[in-house]
Amino acid sequence: MANSTGDTPQGLGFALGAYFLWGFLPLYMKMLAHVGPAEVVAHRVIWSVPIAGVLLVALGRTRDVRAALSNPRMLAMGCLTAMLITVNWGVYVWAIAEGRALDAALGYYINPLFSVALGAIFLRERPSPAQSVAIALAACAVAVLTISAGTVPWVALALTVSWGFYALCKKQLPIGPNQGFMLEVLILLIPALAYVTWLGLNGQGQFLAGDMGTTWLLLGCGAVTAIPLILYANGAKGLRLSTIAVLQYIAPTMIFLVAVFAFGEEFGQARMIAFPMIWAALVIYSVSIVRQMRAAG
Numbered sequence: 209m210a211n212s213t214g215d216t217p218q219g220l221g222f223a224l225g226a227y228f229l230w231g232f233l234p235l236y237m238k239m240l241a242h243v244g245p246a247e248v249v250a251h252r253v254i255w256s257v258p259i260a261g262v263l264l265v266a267l268g269r270t271r272d273v274r275a276a277l278s279n280p281r282m283l284a285m286g287c288l289t290a291m292l293i294t295v296n297w298g299v300y301v302w303a304i305a306e307g308r309a310l311d312a313a314l315g316y317y318i319n320p321l322f323s324v325a326l327g328a329i330f331l332r333e334r335p336s337p338a339q340s341v342a343i344a345l346a347a348c349a350v351a352v353l354t355i356s357a358g359t360v361p362w363v364a365l366a367l368t369v370s371w372g373f374y375a376l377c378k379k380q381l382p383i384g385p386n387q388g389f390m391l392e393v394l395i396l397l398i399p400a401l402a403y404v405t406w407l408g409l410n411g412q413g414q415f416l417a418g419d420m421g422t423t424w425l426l427l428g429c430g431a432v433t434a435i436p437l438i439l440y441a442n443g444a445k446g447l448r449l450s451t452i453a454v455l456q457y458i459a460p461t462m463i464f465l466v467a468v469f470a471f472g473e474e475f476g477q478a479r480m481i482a483f484p485m486i487w488a489a490l491v492i493y494s495v496s497i498v499r500q501m502r503a504a505g
Contacts, residue, residue: 234466
């Protein structure tokens with residue numbers, strides 16, 4: 209399906225499906241606001257395993273996962289990416305439950321620019337002048353929010369940093385994206401099962417605790433977690449980098465709209481200044497990526 213000279217319809221369909229599912233995810237997580245974030249994350253792990261497992265069996269890729277589990281270096285790298293994605297999921301679930309979806313949107317808006325900065329620091333990828341301007345604009349937007357609130361916007365920064373380092377480490381993991389996801393949830397499976405069991409034994413768990421609506425929502429955490437990731441992994445194979453650079457703003461834009469119009473979160477003066485600065489930075493960044501790709505092509 210890969211196409212080095214253009215975008216494939218399959219790749220575009222997969223990627224759009226992933227980003228729209230991620231964009232609607234706050235609505236799902238809001239229905240679980242009464243459940244502790246750690247329990248929600250545990251169920252995201254547990255019920256992702258069978259979905260990812262069925263996919264790998266169908267693709268005949270289980271051998272890669274078995275090889276990774278027996279390789280100390282790959283296992284250590286898998287533990288690191290598993291830890292980072294756990295932090296990201298935990299902060300995200302907490303933010304939605306606590307009415308901080310706008311902060312989550314901000315975090316995912318900033319993430320591409322943070323990834324450019326990480327590439328410059330760790331991979332010695334020199335950003336273009338336009339990309340440097342975009343990063344500076346994003347930093348100024350964070351400064352505006354910090355000065356206005358009197359505190360660092362830690363939710364947005366935690367999501368940005370955890371996902372940025374997750375993507376960086378994932379890039380170094382010598383295994384396919386679907387196999388890598390399976391490796392991560394397998395690493396997290398035992399602690400997740402242990403935590404859910406402990407909650408159940410102490411009467412603190414929400415799973416099978418009388419409210420079947422909550423139980424079904426927790427069961428569905430596997431699908432809403434695994435399916436977008438799998439769609440994205442397969443969509444990226446059939447899309448150019450410049451296309452992905454533009455499409456990736458669909459999810460935070462939808463989160464932003466859901467936060468303002470569905471959840472009624474306040475869009476105060478500081479955000480009225482900071483968000484346009486971020487949007488301007490992303491336009492500059494996207495234009496620079498498209499120009500780079502055209503020049504390389």
